[in-house]
Amino acid sequence: MSQSRNIKLTIAGVLLFITVIVAGFVYRISLPRIMTASEMSANGLYLLETPRNIGEFDLIDHYGNPFNSSTMEGQWTLIFFGFTHCPDICPTTMTFLNAFLESLEGTEAENPQVVMVSVDPARDTVQQLADYVPYFNPDFTGVTGEFLDIHRFATKLNTPFRKVTDEDGSYQVDHSSNIVLINPRGDYHGFFRAPLDLAKMKVTYRSARFIWGR
Amino acid sequence: MIKKGMVIGLASVISLAVAAAQGEQDAVLTIENAWVRALPPGQPNTAAYLTLVNRGGEAVVVESVSSDVADMVEIHTTRNADGLMRMAQLPSLEVASGQRLALAPGGTHLMLLGLETMPVAGDTVQLCLQFASHRDVCTSAVVRKSSDRSDSQGGQNHQHHQ
Ligand SMILES: [Cu+2]
Numbered sequence: 445m446s447q448s449r450n451i452k453l454t455i456a457g458v459l460l461f462i463t464v465i466v467a468g469f470v471y472r473i474s475l476p477r478i479m480t481a482s483e484m485s486a487n488g489l490y491l492l493e494t495p496r497n498i499g500e501f502d503l504i505d506h507y508g509n510p511f512n513s514s515t516m517e518g519q520w521t522l523i524f525f526g527f528t529h530c531p532d533i534c535p536t537t538m539t540f541l542n543a544f545l546e547s548l549e550g551t552e553a554e555n556p557q558v559v560m561v562s563v564d565p566a567r568d569t570v571q572q573l574a575d576y577v578p579y580f581n582p583d584f585t586g587v588t589g590e591f592l593d594i595h596r597f598a599t600k601l602n603t604p605f606r607k608v609t610d611e612d613g614s615y616q617v618d619h620s621s622n623i624v625l626i627n628p629r630g631d632y633h634g635f636f637r638a639p640l641d642l643a644k645m646k647v648t649y650r651s652a653r654f655i656w657g658r
Numbered sequence: 659m660i661k662k663g664m665v666i667g668l669a670s671v672i673s674l675a676v677a678a679a680q681g682e683q684d685a686v687l688t689i690e691n692a693w694v695r696a697l698p699p700g701q702p703n704t705a706a707y708l709t710l711v712n713r714g715g716e717a718v719v720v721e722s723v724s725s726d727v728a729d730m731v732e733i734h735t736t737r738n739a740d741g742l743m744r745m746a747q748l749p750s751l752e753v754a755s756g757q758r759l760a761l762a763p764g765g766t767h768l769m770l771l772g773l774e775t776m777p778v779a780g781d782t783v784q785l786c787l788q789f790a791s792h793r794d795v796c797t798s799a800v801v802r803k804s805s806d807r808s809d810s811q812g813g814q815n816h817q818h819h820q
Binding site: 528 | 695698700803
């Protein structure tokens with residue numbers, strides 16, 4: 445009686461042991477691989493050696509609220525510089541960023557904020573951005589402001605843009621399609637170099653967050 | 659006997675229907691995967707993308723494009739100049755013999771200008787391509803919010819002309 449009980453206990457113990465080992469193994473391989481800084485840059489995310497304070501700036505979001513340095517504190521922020529009169533690369537990037545957010549899982553999904561800063565504030569009023577930006581994702585934020593303020597902000601983030609006037613008087617704005625990464629201290633942390641790739645951006649973003657949080 | 663006749667009849671009806679569904683396409687020039695990007699209502703312009711396949715022995719040149727929903731359609735390409743993206747108009751589009759030319763986001767695209775109303779996802783839009791030495795080829799483009807492949811920012815066949 446007690447012998448068969450012992451056998452049962454032993455079997456249960458062995459099974460438990462195997463389960464723990466297998467579960468540990470599965471957990472390990474399901475864990476995201478954390479990249480080093482050089483691996484991240486090889487995969488499109490360039491990190492600043494030391495995250496840089498952006499200083500003061502004073503812009504306005506598509507709800508009409510101020511968008512300044514404190515708005516970016518407390519969460520990771522992805523910034524895209526675009527404009528609404530840009531029917532190819534801008535919607536492509538906005539759709540991509542929506543797919544990127546949807547693909548995030550676990551802690552990474554918790555709090556990234558996506559912001560489109562207009563490089564064409566003359567046409568992109570608060571109302572224009574309110575009609576445009578949430579179409580791609582209701583949580584995205586559109587930001588506009590005075591041309592010079594936006595230019596200064598973009599320059600600090602190494603993301604220049606240039607207004608080009610055509611012969612007929614119409615204009616377009618040449619702009620970068622990189623995505624700027626701001627850390628939860630509100631500092632300029634790095635940028636994702638275009639053309640963006642969802643799988644690479646996922647693993648580099650995850651790695652940057654992991655290393656920063658250590 | 660009667661059964662066989664019915665089967666043949668049915669088969670020819672089906673093949674006729676398939677031919678009709680394929681519309682104005684011909685054996686030499688075909689358009690695949692045509693789609694138009696749906697943007698927020700009120701936007702005056704949007705972009706269209708398609709793949710043009712030339713199975714003929716000679717190159718063809720797209721000279722102009724028209725659409726039932728836009729005042730004007732232009733051929734554009736997005737170029738990367740010193741890290742800055744810029745759209746530029748192309749006068750025409752050449753498709754070499756045997757070439758599959760894919761227009762895709764972040765690269766060459768058709769620009770639909772002066773939309774009366776922005777089409778919404780699920781609509782279809784008529785696109786007609788006019789050639790230098792070939793009759794027009796038209797297609798019904800589906801309206802979508804994004805390309806099927808939303809996991810990359812630039813098109814697969816995206817070429818930078820620098
Ligand atoms: Cu264009």
